[in-house]
Amino acid sequence: MAKDSSFDVVSQVDMQEMDNAVNQVRKEIDQRYDFRGSDASIELTEKEIKIAAEDEYKLGAILDMLRQKMAKRGVPLRSVVPGKIEPAAKGSVRQTCEIQQGISKENGKKIVVAIKATKLKVNAQIQEDQVRVAGAKKDDLQAVIQMLREGDFGVDLQFINMR
Numbered sequence: 001m002a003k004d005s006s007f008d009v010v011s012q013v014d015m016q017e018m019d020n021a022v023n024q025v026r027k028e029i030d031q032r033y034d035f036r037g038s039d040a041s042i043e044l045t046e047k048e049i050k051i052a053a054e055d056e057y058k059l060g061a062i063l064d065m066l067r068q069k070m071a072k073r074g075v076p077l078r079s080v081v082p083g084k085i086e087p088a089a090k091g092s093v094r095q096t097c098e099i100q101q102g103i104s105k106e107n108g109k110k111i112v113v114a115i116k117a118t119k120l121k122v123n124a125q126i127q128e129d130q131v132r133v134a135g136a137k138k139d140d141l142q143a144v145i146q147m148l149r150e151g152d153f154g155v156d157l158q159f160i161n162m163r
Contacts, residue, residue: 007161053093067080111157
């Protein structure tokens with residue numbers, strides 16, 4: 001009998017590229033005329049991006065700049081989930097954007113259900129924050145990858161460790 005082939009479905013963000021995008025936005029804030037003398041800032045932590053500005057308009061402009069830089073660097077836009085806009089000191093506003101890493105249990109279940117609905121002879125199982133798909137035929141695995149690319153699961157999917 002032939003050995004089973006497999007691959008992993010993951011949702012990862014290249015944090016180095018994210019850091020580069022945030023640094024580019026920081027430089028653009030320093031150089032843009034409409035941000036001269038304002039108290040605007042953007043900061044990247046391990047799991048979130050903190051944005052602060054004088055008003056909601058400037059906050060939205062910073063978020064737009066971040067999305068443009070992320071797109072140019074190939075970072076998935078879905079990986080950043082903007083939080084609620086909160087008032088801060090001296091009439092300014094701030095917003096925390098969560099960086100989504102990994103596939104949640106709910107999305108993992110949706111992916112497994114979608115794979116089983118194809119009626120292909122493959123096994124799908126959730127492993128922490130990724131989904132492993134295994135099957136005897138590589139053609140079936142490629143059909144699953146194609147189906148997952150066409151589907152919308154709320155996160156950006158990558159396919160790694162094809163064996």
